Amino acid sequence: MRHLKILEYALSSLFRRKYRNLSIVAVYALTIGILASILFLTHSLKTEATYLLHDAPELIVQKISAGRHDLIPSEYTEKISTIPGVGSAEPRYWGYYYDSLTHSNYTLIGIDDTIPGLSLLEGKMPSVSGECAVGAGVGHARIAGTGDTITLFNSKDTPVVFHIAGVFRSESNILTNDLIVMGEKDFLHFFELPAGRSTDITVSVNNPNEIATIAGKIKKLYPDTRPITKSEIIRTYDAVFNWRSGMMLTIFSSALIAFCILAWDKATGISAEEKHEIGILKAIGWDTADILELKFWEGIVISLTSLLVGLIAAFIHVFFLNAPILTPVIKGWSVLFPDFRLTPYIDIYQIFVLAFLTVTPYVASTIIPSWKTAITDPENVMRN
Amino acid sequence: MLHPGILALVVGSCIVFVMMLAASWQGLRIIAGWDFDSSSEKQLILERKTYLISSIIKYALGFEIISSLLFIYTVDDIHAMFVGAMCATGSLNANPVGWYALYLKIAVFFTASLWIMLNNLDQKAEDFPLIRPKYTALVFISVLIGLDLFFQMSYFLGLNPEVITSCCGSLFSDTSSGIAGDLSSLSIKPMMALFYFTSVIFIAAALSCLKSSAAFLRYTVSTLSIAFFFVSIASIISFISLYIYEMPTHHCPFDIFQGHYRFIGYPVYISLFCGVFFGMLPGFFQPLKRIVSLRDTIMRAEKRWLVLSILLILFFVIISSWPVVFGDFTMQGY
Amino acid sequence: MDSLIRTENVTKIYNPRKPDEIKALDDASLSIGKGEVVVLKGPSGSGKTTLLSLLGCMGRPTSGRIMVDGKDVAKLPERFLTLIRRKTFGFIFQQFNLIRNVSVLENVLLPLYPVETSFPDMQSRAEKILSDLNINNKMHMKVNRLSGGEQQRVAIARALINEPDIIIADEPTAHLDSKLSSDLLRILETLNSSGKTIVIATHDPFVYDHHFVKRIVEMKDGHIREIKLT
Numbered sequence A: 001m002r003h004l005k006i007l008e009y010a011l012s013s014l015f016r017r018k019y020r021n022l023s024i025v026a027v028y029a030l031t032i033g034i035l036a037s038i039l040f041l042t043h044s045l046k047t048e049a050t051y052l053l054h055d056a057p058e059l060i061v062q063k064i065s066a067g068r069h070d071l072i073p074s075e076y077t078e079k080i081s082t083i084p085g086v087g088s089a090e091p092r093y094w095g096y097y098y099d100s101l102t103h104s105n106y107t108l109i110g111i112d113d114t115i116p117g118l119s120l121l122e123g124k125m126p127s128v129s130g131e132c133a134v135g136a137g138v139g140h141a142r143i144a145g146t147g148d149t150i151t152l153f154n155s156k157d158t159p160v161v162f163h164i165a166g167v168f169r170s171e172s173n174i175l176t177n178d179l180i181v182m183g184e185k186d187f188l189h190f191f192e193l194p195a196g197r198s199t200d201i202t203v204s205v206n207n208p209n210e211i212a213t214i215a216g217k218i219k220k221l222y223p224d225t226r227p228i229t230k231s232e233i234i235r236t237y238d239a240v241f242n243w244r245s246g247m248m249l250t251i252f253s254s255a256l257i258a259f260c261i262l263a264w265d266k267a268t269g270i271s272a273e274e275k276h277e278i279g280i281l282k283a284i285g286w287d288t289a290d291i292l293e294l295k296f297w298e299g300i301v302i303s304l305t306s307l308l309v310g311l312i313a314a315f316i317h318v319f320f321l322n323a324p325i326l327t328p329v330i331k332g333w334s335v336l337f338p339d340f341r342l343t344p345y346i347d348i349y350q351i352f353v354l355a356f357l358t359v360t361p362y363v364a365s366t367i368i369p370s371w372k373t374a375i376t377d378p379e380n381v382m383r384n
Numbered sequence B: 001m002l003h004p005g006i007l008a009l010v011v012g013s014c015i016v017f018v019m020m021l022a023a024s025w026q027g028l029r030i031i032a033g034w035d036f037d038s039s040s041e042k043q044l045i046l047e048r049k050t051y052l053i054s055s056i057i058k059y060a061l062g063f064e065i066i067s068s069l070l071f072i073y074t075v076d077d078i079h080a081m082f083v084g085a086m087c088a089t090g091s092l093n094a095n096p097v098g099w100y101a102l103y104l105k106i107a108v109f110f111t112a113s114l115w116i117m118l119n120n121l122d123q124k125a126e127d128f129p130l131i132r133p134k135y136t137a138l139v140f141i142s143v144l145i146g147l148d149l150f151f152q153m154s155y156f157l158g159l160n161p162e163v164i165t166s167c168c169g170s171l172f173s174d175t176s177s178g179i180a181g182d183l184s185s186l187s188i189k190p191m192m193a194l195f196y197f198t199s200v201i202f203i204a205a206a207l208s209c210l211k212s213s214a215a216f217l218r219y220t221v222s223t224l225s226i227a228f229f230f231v232s233i234a235s236i237i238s239f240i241s242l243y244i245y246e247m248p249t250h251h252c253p254f255d256i257f258q259g260h261y262r263f264i265g266y267p268v269y270i271s272l273f274c275g276v277f278f279g280m281l282p283g284f285f286q287p288l289k290r291i292v293s294l295r296d297t298i299m300r301a302e303k304r305w306l307v308l309s310i311l312l313i314l315f316f317v318i319i320s321s322w323p324v325v326f327g328d329f330t331m332q333g334y
Numbered sequence C: 001m002d003s004l005i006r007t008e009n010v011t012k013i014y015n016p017r018k019p020d021e022i023k024a025l026d027d028a029s030l031s032i033g034k035g036e037v038v039v040l041k042g043p044s045g046s047g048k049t050t051l052l053s054l055l056g057c058m059g060r061p062t063s064g065r066i067m068v069d070g071k072d073v074a075k076l077p078e079r080f081l082t083l084i085r086r087k088t089f090g091f092i093f094q095q096f097n098l099i100r101n102v103s104v105l106e107n108v109l110l111p112l113y114p115v116e117t118s119f120p121d122m123q124s125r126a127e128k129i130l131s132d133l134n135i136n137n138k139m140h141m142k143v144n145r146l147s148g149g150e151q152q153r154v155a156i157a158r159a160l161i162n163e164p165d166i167i168i169a170d171e172p173t174a175h176l177d178s179k180l181s182s183d184l185l186r187i188l189e190t191l192n193s194s195g196k197t198i199v200i201a202t203h204d205p206f207v208y209d210h211h212f213v214k215r216i217v218e219m220k221d222g223h224i225r226e227i228k229l230t
Helices: A002-016 A017-054 A076-083 A136-142 A184-191 A207-220 A228-266 A270-285 A289-322 A327-331 A348-373 A379-384 B003-035 B041-081 B088-094 B097-124 B133-159 B181-184 B188-211 B215-245 B263-292 B292-326 C048-055 C076-087 C104-112 C120-131 C148-160 C179-195
Strands: A058-064 A068-070 A086-099 A104-111 A120-123 A131-134 A151-154 A160-170 A179-183 A200-205 A225-229 C003-015 C022-033 C036-039 C063-068 C090-092 C166-170 C197-202 C215-220 C224-227
Touching: A002 A017, A002 A289, A002 C104, A017 A228, A017 A289, A017 A348, A058 A076, A058 A207, A058 C036, A076 A207, A086 A184, A104 A136, A104 A184, A131 A136, A136 A160, A151 A228, A151 B088, A151 B215, A160 A179, A179 A184, A200 A207, A207 A225, A225 A228, A228 A348, A228 B003, A270 A289, A270 A348, A270 A379, A289 A348, A289 B041, A289 B215, A289 C076, A348 B003, A348 B041, A379 C048, B003 B041, B003 B133, B041 B088, B041 B133, B097 B133, B097 B263, B097 B292, B188 B215, B188 B263, B215 B263, B215 B292, B263 B292, C003 C048, C003 C197, C022 C048, C022 C197, C022 C224, C036 C048, C036 C076, C048 C197, C063 C166, C076 C090, C090 C148, C104 C120, C104 C148, C120 C148, C148 C179, C166 C179, C179 C197
Parallel strands: A104 A179, A131 A160, C036 C197, C036 C215, C090 C166, C166 C197
Antiparallel strands: A058 A068, A058 A200, A058 A225, A086 A104, A086 A200, A120 A160, A131 A179, A151 A160, C003 C022, C003 C063, C215 C224
16 A cells, blocks of 8 residues: 555656656657667568578579689589488579669569469469569569569660569568579570579478588588578678677667766756655655665666657557658668568567666666655754 | 567677676675765765666666567577477577577576665665675676677577477477487486475474574575476476376476466476576675674565565465366376 | 643754754643643744654654554554654655655655555545545646645645544644635634544734634743743
C-alpha cells in the first residue's frame, strides 16, 4: 500500500513539473529511438538473410585466381558430382549489373529451369529468349511491370531489350528485390561469357553431417577452388550484422552518455521549489528512505515512458519509413540496393537489451542526485 | 564483441563495478570516522551516507539479477556463431571462462542479497551495531563483482568462432567425462529419491524452527538449504530437464528459459534461488541474536523468512514435479 | 506533573568551527507536561525556532538530552526520529507550507503516505477532520486557490491527521489578520481541551496574552531566561 501511495505521489509530482520532465523524456526517447532503430534494422535484416539462406545450397564452389573470384570451368561440375555423398552439382550463372539510370546494382541470374525458393507476384518465369522476370524493386525503380520492356546495356554499351514476363513477390524480399532472371543463353550472350564457364557451382549434399568432409574433398580435388558452406555464410552474415550494429551502437552510445550527463545535471539542479517541497515532506513525517523511493519511482516512470515512446518511434522509423538515416550504413557501404520494405521482426530479447543499455546508465546517473535531495534537512523548512 | 547484448552486459557491468567501488570507498570512510556517541556534523553526514550506500547496493543487486538472465540469453543468442553449438551450453564451452562468469553471478546474487538483509536488520536497530562488519563485507562483494566483470570480458573477448565447440548434447551426455557428464549419467531413481528426501527433511526442519527457538535447528535449516540448492541443480540436470524437454538425452539446464518450453525456467529458478536464500537466513543470523538491539528484530523476521522459504521450495518442488508426474513422457529402464 | 517532553542542558551550534558559527541554543532546559499550553516568547534570533525544531525531533542537539515520553531521542538515528515525529507531533508552520497545485485532500493525507494504512481508512479520517474544521466542501480544490484562512485550516488538518499528542506551531499568526488569528486560537483551544499538548513559538502578544496559554517561556540569545506561570 505504502509503495503504491508513494508511486501515486511520484506521478503527481512528475505531472506538476510536466514541462521539465517532458523535455527529459523527449531527449531520452530520441536517444532510445536511435538505438532501437539500429537494433530493429539489423535484427530484421539478419532474420531476413537467415530466412533466405534456408533454401540456399549446402555448398557453393568458387574458383580462385590470383586471390580473386574467377569463372569456374563447367567440367569441374561433372567431377564434383561423382564424389560420394554429393546429391547433385549444377553450374550457376549470375552476375552484377550497374544501372546508371537508377544508380542501383541488380543481380542477374541465368536459368534453364526454375530456382527454388522464389515465387512470382504476377506473370510467369522467362520461357523464351528475350524474356525476363524482375524483382519488385527493379520494377519499381524502372517503373515497369509485367508486359513492359526493360533495356540493359551490355559490355559493348549496346542496348539489349528484354520483355518482362513476370514480377517477383513483394518488396520485402531481399533475395528477389534486385533480381533479374533470364534464360541461360540470354545471360551468357549478354555478358559474353566464354563457353564452358560458369560463375560458380552449387552442390547439394545428402547428409548434412558430411558437408565439411565433402568441402575438404573438393578442395583436394581442385586446389584452385574455394568451397563455401551454408553455415559459414550464415555465421558470416551474423557476424557482419552484429559487427555493424555494434559499431553503430558504439557510435550512438555517445548520444546516450550525453543524455546521462543531462540527466545528472537536471537531477542535481533541482529547483528551489522542489527542494522546499522535499523539506516539507521530511518535516511532516517522510523519512530519507521514503524520499529515495519517491525519486526511484520518478526515475522508473521517466525511463519506461521514454522507452515506450522511443520504441514506437523506432518501429515507425524502421518499418514504415524504411529507416532513411541508418540504411546506408547497415546495409553496406559498397553495395547499392534499391529500396525495399523491411518485414517487421522484433523479439523480446532485443527490447530487453535495449532497456538494459538505456535504463541502467540513466538510473545510475540519478542515484547520487536523488540521495542529495533526499537528505534535505527538515529543519530548513522551519527556518524559511 | 560488438554484439548488442554483449555491449549491454559489459557497459552495465562496468557501471555497476564503478558504483560498487564508490560504495566501498564510502563504506571504508564511514568505518574510519564512525562515532555513534558524537552529535557532530561529521557523524550526521556519515549517517546520511549510509542511505547512499544502501541505494547503490540495491541497484547493483537488481542489475546483477537482470544481467544474469541477459547473460544466459546473450550466450544463447550467439550460439549460431560457433560450429557445434546448439544452445547456451555450446557458447559457454567455446570459451570455458564463461562458466566462471556464470558461477560468479550466482555468488553475487547470494552475497549481495545477504548484505541487503544484514543492512535492513542493522537499520532497524537504534545503535547501528553492524556498521563495521557490514562495510567490510562490502569490499568483498565489490571484489566479486569486479571478478564477474573480468571473467565476463575474458569470456567475450576470448570467443573465437573458428573454435569448434561441443553442445549440451555432448557436455551433458551420459558418456562424457566431468561433473556435467557425471550428473547426467546419474541413475534417475536414486536422484529422484535424493531430491524428494532432501526437500522433505528441509521443510520438516523449517517447520520445526517455527515451533522451537533452538539454535541448532536454525543452523540445520541453513545447511540443509545450501545442500538442497546443489541437489536441486543436480536434479534439474539429471532428470527434471528430461521431463520438461520430453527427451531422454537432453539435459541442458538453460534451454528451459526458452519460449518453446513456455519459459518454465523462470518460475523454476526464481523459486529455487529465493527459497534457498530465505532458508539460509535463520542460521546465518543466529549469532547476531547476541546483539541486544537486534534480537527481537531477528526473531520477528525469522518467522517471515521460514514461511517464505517453505512456500517457495514447495512451489519449486511442485512445478518441477508436474511434468514428471503428469507429463506424457515416461522414462522406462533408465 | 509527568513531563511529556523534556530538554536537559541542550546546546545547539550551527556551522561549528567555521567563520559563520552560531550558538542558537545554550544550555537550555525545559520540561513540558501532558495537556499544557506553552508559549516560547522572544525576538527573532532568540532560539525559539531552534528549540521548537529540537523538541519536535526535527534535528539533533550538539549536546544535552531530549526526552520524549521517557525516551532519550538526542542520539537516535534519523529513521527513528522520523517515526517518533510522525507518531507524536503535528506541525503548523509559519507559512502553512502546503504543496502548491495539489488538492486539499492530498495535502492533508501526505503524512500518511509512508505509513501502512489502507486507503479507505485514510480517506475517512481526513474527511472527518476537514469537516470538523468546516473545509470539507473544498476537499478536491487545489490549495493555491484557497483564501489565507482556508489554507490555515488545511495546514491544521494536516497536522492532526496522524492523531498526534503534541501540536507544535511556529509563528502561526505571522501572516494572519486579527480575525483569522482569533479563529486559529479558538481551534487550538478546542484541541487542548481534548487533551492535546500545544507548544507555540511566537512574538505576537495576541497569542501569548490569550487566556488559554498556561506558561510563557521567555528566550533571549539562546538562553531560557525566565519561566512565568500565568
